[in-house]
Amino acid sequence: MASIQIKNLHKTFYQKSGTALQVLDNLAIEAQDREFVCLLGPSGCGKSTSLHILAGLVEADSGEILINGKPNYRDASYGYVFQRPRLLNWKTVTDNIKFGLQSYGVPGEQHDARVSRYLSMVGLGAFAGEYPLTLSGGMQQRVAIARALAIEPDILLMDEPFSGLDELTARSMRIELLKVWSEDRKTVLFVTHNALEAVFLADRIYLLTPRPTKVFKMVEVDVPRPRDLEDERLMRIHRDIIKSLVG
């Protein structure tokens, strides 16, 4: 189990030219244990940077991250679907997923079952023995999703995982993701540009400003699952989000 509290996060990058680029400005985000939280913000505002900081891959200048109320991100396990697939091209699809499992110390006797469960979830059971470079970009991204889910982590960080997929595949992946999540709920932070996707998936959506980013609105999506995109309640929340984004 894992709750997340991100408080007063600040980050400035220094470009090669020496110019300071302030990316995060007092960012504050919370996710309760087993909650599905979306971060919705414009390109370049600092969404990936926020996830990198949360996973300990980039250091913040200041601010606090509490996992289960304690300042140690290592107290939880993370599954990370990066914005690009980041697969090991010299390993097969199966071995990419097993590599993730090994790194997280999942016992060997569970590997085959996990690989098969999560590969079939992303619709790639028939590609288990292939190498990443023989797959399309969207298929590689689905392998990366299976790799992150297979770890069965406390916290799932997903950085625009479906943005490179066609809308039909993305729709079925969203439904599959919610199925897996509802069976064994993880705390999810899911980054997207797509307001409709956020409304379909999330318990709560943080709307972020352009860089330097902070939260300008938090929206609760208090609609039971399974959800139907035609549901008038979802449509109304979507309209309100779009209204507040365009100002």
Ligand SMILES: Nc1ncnc2c1ncn2[C@@H]1O[C@H](COP(=O)(O)OP(=O)(O)OP(=O)(O)O)[C@@H](O)[C@H]1O
């Ligand atoms: N290591 C780095 N060094 C310098 N600048 C960086 C670095 N990483 C990110 N940035 C800058 O920080 C800003 C935010 O980048 P980030 O990748 O977090 O945006 P994002 O919200 O994820 O955008 P997108 O939606 O396009 O993926 C960008 O202007 C980017 O150029």
Ligand SMILES: [Mg+2]
């Ligand atoms: Mg990004």
